Amino acid sequence: MTGKKIDNSKNASGKSASVKHDVPQSTGGAAQTEYANYPDYTSYPEFADPIARPRYTGLATFLRAPYTTDLSDVDIGIVGVPFDGGVTNRPGSRHGPREVRNQSSLLRLHNQATGVSPHSLCRVADIGDAWVPSPFELEASHACIEEYFQRINAAGVIPLAIGGDHSISLPILRALTDDVPLAMVHIDAHCDTGDDYMGSKFHHGAPFRRAVEEGLLDPKRVIQIGIRGSVNDLDVWKFSHDSGMRVIYMEDLHKRGVEDVLAEVHRVVADYPCYISFDIDSLDPVYAPGTGTPEIGGLSTLQAQLLLRGLAGLNTVGADLVEVAPPFDHAGLTAMAGANLMFELLCVLALNQAAKSQLVAPTTE
Secondary structure (H helix, E strand, O other), X not given: OOOOOOOOOEOOOOOEOOOOOOOOOOXXXXXXXXXXXXXOHHXXXXXXXXXXXXXXXXXXXXXXOOEOOOHHXXXXXXXXXXXXXXXXXXXXXXXXXXXXXXXXXXOOOOOOOOOOOHHXXXXXXXXXXXXXXXXXXXHHHHHHHHHHHHHHHHOOOEEEEEEOXXXXXXXXXXXXXXXXXXXXXXXXXXXXXXXXXXXEOOOOOOHHHHHHHXXXXXXXXXXXXXXXXXXXXXXXXXXXXXXXXEEEEHHHHHHHOHHHHHHHHHHHHXXXXXXXXXXHHXXXXXXXXXXXXXXXXOEOHHHHHHHHHOOOOOEEEEEEEXXXXXXXXXXXXXXXXXXXXXXXXXXXXXXXXXXXXXXXXXXXX
């Protein structure tokens, strides 16, 4: 990835971004005369990029990016992880990737607030789903997800994963972490550093405790934002505090404001390789009712956007957005929020990756 030349004239499949879509021709008769000069997409210069075409057309891919399974011409791969075998209560997030794909057709090319155009900065593609062939076996499923992301990492592709429940973050971190533990920005209603629950230590409430124990995360470089809600044990997140993670409860964020919290994020993470994990239940249920563990008093969608935009400049190695559960959604609100926040994550990943590529770009002298 580092120093890799970006060819903006081609999409992730290696084909020209200006793709001609043929219009079926009439077989004869009056209809042939009537539609002989019927315009196709080439008649509209503004539609040269398929992403700019009417949003009700085409197949539903993440952000209308080209779909490919060939990773050789991809910088950032958006990948679905349709697995929710780690939930402790309400399932349904296995349907998240499909509905986020659908709602993401509402998104456009450019981020008006930041000026970032991610598809121009990097080669972005929908690279399909990390299919799990053993969904009834939690640890075996995690092994399959890890293997899939190992292939992504080996190809030098930055992954943006769409879950799926939050247990998927653990196998992704296993695949991305080399010799040095990663830093992490974790935005969530819950710390997800629990322990054994009904015989399992790998459910969606414990991935980051396991990640620290396995040497995947440096807890002193982890910051958790938006934590709130009722608990059965006041020490449920004791591991986060004892291990050195910085925990910012929702009440603290409300008092301090987004900008002050972002300043602390950059102090904690510094320039360490960093993973971003965003749980949709960090949003208040008025914005995201379709999730397994909703908690009132959460982030607004604008606060979430501002937090993610403020992660520009970090040394990001990947990200995930998890816990969108369409069976509990209303009018697609949660999936739409998820799609928009996925776009914000993509903008940050693309901006950070482009900056890194420029820093190490080979000279032409």
